[in-house]
Amino acid sequence: MWSRQSGAQYGHINHAHSANVITMDEGDESDAGQPDLGYFPQPEAPKTILRPVCQFEYNNARSDLLPIRWTAYDRQLQQIIINAFQTYDKRKPAGSDTDYFYFDVPCRGGRQQYRIDFRNFLQTNLRTQYSRKVRYAEHKHQGLLFELHYQYTDNLNLEFTLQLKRVMPSPETYDASEIDLLDEELGDGVAEPVFLVGACMLPGKKPCCFRQSVLMKTFTNGCDPVCPKCSRRFTLPGPQPTGLMMVHLNTTDPCAGFPDDDTIVIAYEFMAGYQGARMENPGSTYSGTMRTAFLPDTTKGRQALRLLLKAFKMGYLFRVGTSITTRRQDTVVWGGIHQKTSLMGGFAAHGWPDDSYFDRLTSECMAHGIVDDGSSDGYGEP
Numbered sequence: 001m002w003s004r005q006s007g008a009q010y011g012h013i014n015h016a017h018s019a020n021v022i023t024m025d026e027g028d029e030s031d032a033g034q035p036d037l038g039y040f041p042q043p044e045a046p047k048t049i050l051r052p053v054c055q056f057e058y059n060n061a062r063s064d065l066l067p068i069r070w071t072a073y074d075r076q077l078q079q080i081i082i083n084a085f086q087t088y089d090k091r092k093p094a095g096s097d098t099d100y101f102y103f104d105v106p107c108r109g110g111r112q113q114y115r116i117d118f119r120n121f122l123q124t125n126l127r128t129q130y131s132r133k134v135r136y137a138e139h140k141h142q143g144l145l146f147e148l149h150y151q152y153t154d155n156l157n158l159e160f161t162l163q164l165k166r167v168m169p170s171p172e173t174y175d176a177s178e179i180d181l182l183d184e185e186l187g188d189g190v191a192e193p194v195f196l197v198g199a200c201m202l203p204g205k206k207p208c209c210f211r212q213s214v215l216m217k218t219f220t221n222g223c224d225p226v227c228p229k230c231s232r233r234f235t236l237p238g239p240q241p242t243g244l245m246m247v248h249l250n251t252t253d254p255c256a257g258f259p260d261d262d263t264i265v266i267a268y269e270f271m272a273g274y275q276g277a278r279m280e281n282p283g284s285t286y287s288g289t290m291r292t293a294f295l296p297d298t299t300k301g302r303q304a305l306r307l308l309l310k311a312f313k314m315g316y317l318f319r320v321g322t323s324i325t326t327r328r329q330d331t332v333v334w335g336g337i338h339q340k341t342s343l344m345g346g347f348a349a350h351g352w353p354d355d356s357y358f359d360r361l362t363s364e365c366m367a368h369g370i371v372d373d374g375s376s377d378g379y380g381e382p
Helices: 075-085 212-219 299-314 357-366
Strands: 009-013 021-025 049-059 070-072 100-107 110-117 122-125 131-150 164-167 194-197 209-211 243-250 263-270 289-296 318-321 331-334
Touching (some): 049 075, 075 100, 131 299, 194 212, 243 299, 263 299, 299 357
Parallel strands (some): 021 100
Antiparallel strands (some): 009 021, 049 070, 100 110, 110 122, 122 131, 131 243, 164 194, 194 209, 243 263, 263 289
8 A cells, every 4th residue: 555655556446337447545544654665666777678558548638629638547547447448348239338447536625536438439527527538559669768766755864965063152163143044143052053064164164054943944945955155055855756757769759840850758657645844735645646748869858858867866856836737736746847748839838849948958957956967878877
């Protein structure tokens, strides 16, 4: 079962409608402190597997008036849908049990139930009766490059990273009457511990010292880990929730503006869970998400992938917050590093072509201390 940190997991078959029904079980709160990583594969060395991929996809466009945007169901639900589809018998009269597959997912206030009609290839929201097209597609020569798992942690190991040392007032450390970031005196170091940040120390410069409460607020609130006194940047894990990054190579659908190049497809999966101490509302639940991004398989595209890979490993691509588009609170949203979520449409549609995207991505990553050293033209190391 999923723990509080790792979210919900697919569960038992529900016989309320037919044999082709599945429900989503909430995580077992009893193992809240022991995240179960069974759903996510552990990081492996990069590998290229060229093979046909057959999968069910639904139209994820926000309106029937917009271009179709085929999106694959997540992997666990995918296999269950495929198993149900194998029992479908088109020779039976319309409306037979094998025509339909029911599933539900957790949502704010309960569960939302859907039905897939295999005969007409439609997915219907049973509450709103809104239907979307679905398809069973084969993608030839779809290469899986690698998968990467990120595990959220509340433990930043600040003592090691910042080289913290508890100090008392002295000519070599700090003046007890010195005013800190909260317009309060640093004090004698007894009423509240004062720490010297050894990683900030430079020859001829006065050391950076903080009260313990200020230190924790400065380096654990999800903001860029930068010393507010000397502007020294530190490499600390971001507040990104536990999730999975999968990178594929698509040789059939090019990015607009790159007709002769393959497409790097980046799929992200985040399950629902409970917010950690470094998230917006610690202890509250948050909803998961699935996102897909696209890059052309060019020198610049591979450089962009290496940057995004580093950003994901450092925990800066996503966070828990309020969605700008849906206004939904306590959900997984982008973390401020922009990605291309459409093969076409240009800048306005978050798609390609976009001549300035690579420069913007480089600047956004650099703001988090993420750079590509240019030593490789490959896809990067997970």
